[in-house]
Amino acid sequence: MNPPKPAETQTATLAEIAREAGVSAPTVSKVLNGRADVAPATRSRVEELLRAYGYRRRRAEATRSPLIDLVFHELESAWAMEVIRGVENVARDAGLSVVLSESAGRLTPGRTWADQVAARRPHGVILVLSELDESQQALLTSRSIPFVVMDPAGDPGADVPSIGATNWQGGLAATRHLLELGHTRIGAISGPSRMMCSRARIDGYRAALETAGVPVDPSLIMAGDFHHEAGYRLGLKLLDREDRPTAVFAGNDLQALGLYEAARELGLRIPEDVSVVGFDDLPVARWVGPPLTTVRQPLTEMAEAAARLVLDLGRAQEKPVATRVELATSLVVRSSTAAPTG
């Protein structure tokens, strides 16, 4: 009835893997440590066996560097800074430094991004809107490097620990706010439909309309991406028509600012002629004119939660159960929304 000792959870030892791969144990070690001086074919063979046997480096073997890896799909994101701050806060308290990287286009021949991480031996990896494929997951797992996905774009999978926000609730709250002000013709601009966070926001918007008995008009829902330019371009389309909506729920704050620009260009005043709600509550939302009503996504707190979770996973002796945490979004009412006129 005793719990299994860590060693017993190993399905194969390093020596057994070496034997099966027909290489020496130090060669397997080199692969585990992400060293460059291993032939690509050997590396793949060893990685495959590590994966097949579910090999996990034991804690005693894993000398960790005082680092946390923070990986963005691309650093262009306007809210990257909020996330960096959150991870930095937790890392500092734990005496760790943050290694920043981009997964997009980072690959060097023969050595993947995950190899580089394995070579660094950080305490953990936080991935922001980046998907980890199965072989990358296996690679990190075999090195006992825990990872957490923050705000996953897609479905991170049931066994991937992740931190998100209540996107659906946020879309619901934003749209209810507009309905309560008296709007019934409410447009929406979405983020990319492949991102679950984006779909969830629009689904919340629909749910608010439907539960209020307001029919959903598909022509008022524009599919975009999360950049300023999409808000501007699709904002022009939405607002430059006879039956324009009196309010728009934008997919995020940057889109909302693009929408501001479109409204200015068309000579429409915010909120008199059109109300606008954003999503994220970036610092800039307070500074624009008029200050933006938006759904606050607690990005810094989410990043802190992700960093704490990844450190907790690193301390755990056993493989942890799957963990998914969603932090609450909240509506912040400023001056870009008002009752419809006329």
Next chain:
Amino acid sequence: MNPPKPAETQTATLAEIAREAGVSAPTVSKVLNGRADVAPATRSRVEELLRAYGYRRRRAEATRSPLIDLVFHELESAWAMEVIRGVENVARDAGLSVVLSESAGRLTPGRTWADQVAARRPHGVILVLSELDESQQALLTSRSIPFVVMDPAGDPGADVPSIGATNWQGGLAATRHLLELGHTRIGAISGPSRMMCSRARIDGYRAALETAGVPVDPSLIMAGDFHHEAGYRLGLKLLDREDRPTAVFAGNDLQALGLYEAARELGLRIPEDVSVVGFDDLPVARWVGPPLTTVRQPLTEMAEAAARLVLDLGRAQEKPVATRVELATSLVVRSSTAAPTG
């Protein structure tokens, strides 16, 4: 006539330092590697001798990690992201990852920030608006870790390689633009006076006024800091008076946005009632209403230049000559400036 070999530039060997400190050579090594298991008194004695002898680790001894350290005084800066992107661009091309840290409040007892960097052995260190004291400089130099200061707040010292921008020229160009539009009553909000970049901008402003024969009115120059709140608070002071200026040169874009808020609160229109020029050209400058006329500081390019310089320094065999590069600022005219009315 042959150049001295690297070994000859050493004034003392590791063994000599150990002898003089009364410790073993491995202990000196531990100090050099930033290891924690050295008594604080021993550590200080060794550091002092390393400094006194101008010890520099030879390249053969220095096994570098594929990292670049990027240190901010504090990450709160709105333009931190622009800098991170620049360093990341160069690091990626060089196959390096970026370690991000804050120097403010980062100290842990017995181990300074610089010790942590020494233990990491990065290819180089880029410091943003952070001053490096003499003992920190000596510590990095003794480990042969090159460093570059970006946009120094104060006077970085003649022998510290640094990258800046032409702040004085920027202040001049901003103010000349307002003079050319016909403004003669031009206010200014400065950053902290201890920062040279801030002083240089205001000096450029004065020079423009003086060379145009417009007397400088000290009551129109407000001393602030680089935050949004200062622009708002000092903006209210500047604009809520009988003889208010018809134009204001703000110390940076965030201040300019604070000034926007002050103008809105006072019912003043931009640019009809007051013209505003910022400094930095953050992405948000394009997105606010009206889009902000500002002095573009090429932050990403400056960060790229700093990263390239620090890598060049690391490759150099000899101690390099002092390097100071200033990249050009340029005026970007948008919609927040116009001729004075009335």
